[in-house]
Amino acid sequence: MRYACSGGKRLRAFLVLEGARLHDVPLDPALDAAAAIEAIHAYSLVHDDLPSMDDDDLRRGLPTVHVKWNEATGILVGDALQSHAFALLAGxxxxxSRRLALIADLARCAGGQGMVLGQALDIAAETADAPLSLDQIKRLQAHKTGALFGWSATAGAVMADADAAPLSAYANALGLAFQIADDILDVEGDEAQTGKRVQKDSQAGKATFVSLMGLEAARTAAQRLVEEACDALRPYGTGAENLRQAARFVISRQG
Structure with a gap:
């Protein structure tokens, strides 16, 4: 479990902590929520890398869990991380009522109405008669990537029983920008910096934002989404500058 959680950008945890700071949430529960979302994210990566899913052998610059150990260990590690996330929130x-709201929201965002649905759509697309359209990819990624971004960004408001709408709008734009940036990195990224295989989607003939829009149009779309994300933070004034910087980082990162 520690191996699966090592490395990474901790972006989702950062969103939790910044949202909590904006709403004066005490540090201890904010850290529990931040650790919970990182556990869920790590579980999703371990399972996503399995031979029955994306069959990846490199993650965060290291052999994937099932490669380092075996497939059964990968399944169990993912299961344990998912359970640990909810234990953190329960404690x-x-x-x-706020604790229950966090747990219920995470179950929805990580499960069959969120991330798992997105992964199912992604797997189904591999054997579909035709490549996904741009609208279909947006829907897929809104679930697979965007749902956990949404939970992360709004957790602070939920813990404070405050209006989460501005942070929800921020997360919607940020999640889509993040995925477009990921698709760009798959085309022109450096494996040593991304920590995972590159050009895998293009070699598999998979429909992506880049394949459907073109590289420059995808860059422009990602930049526009970052601007939308930053605009959504206006109610917080200068207090949300760290979140604005995070949005800009998403499309400038090399990994």
Whole structure:
């Protein structure tokens, strides 16, 4: 489990902590929520890398869990990380109703209405009669990537029982920009910096934002989405500058 959680950008945890800071949430429950989302994210990567899914052998610059150990270990590690995430939230020092809201929201965003649905759509696309359209890819990624971004960004508002709408709008734009940037990195990224195989989608003939829009149009779309994300933060004024910087980082990162 520690191996699966090592490395990475910790972007989702950062979103949780910044949202909590904006709403004056105490650090201890904020850290529990941040650790929970990283556990969910790590579980999703371990399972996504399995031979029955994307069959990847490199993650965060290291052999994937099933390559280093075996496929059964990969399944069990992912299961354990998912359970640990909900245990962290259940033990958070929060009012019971807010704790329950965090747990219910994460179950929805990580499960069959969110990330798991997105992964199912992705797998189904591999054997579909025709490549996905741009609208279909947006829907897929809104679930597969965007759902956990949404939970991460709004968790602070949920813990404070505050209006989460501005952070939800921020996350919607940010999640899509993140995926477009990922598709760009798959085309022109350096494996040593990304920590995972590159050009895998293009070699498989998979429909992506880049394959459907073209490289420059994809860059422009990602930049526009970052601007939308930053605009959504206006209610927080200069207090949300770290979140604005995170949005800009998403499309400038090399890994």
């Amino acid at each position: 958070a020092n929060l009012d019971g």
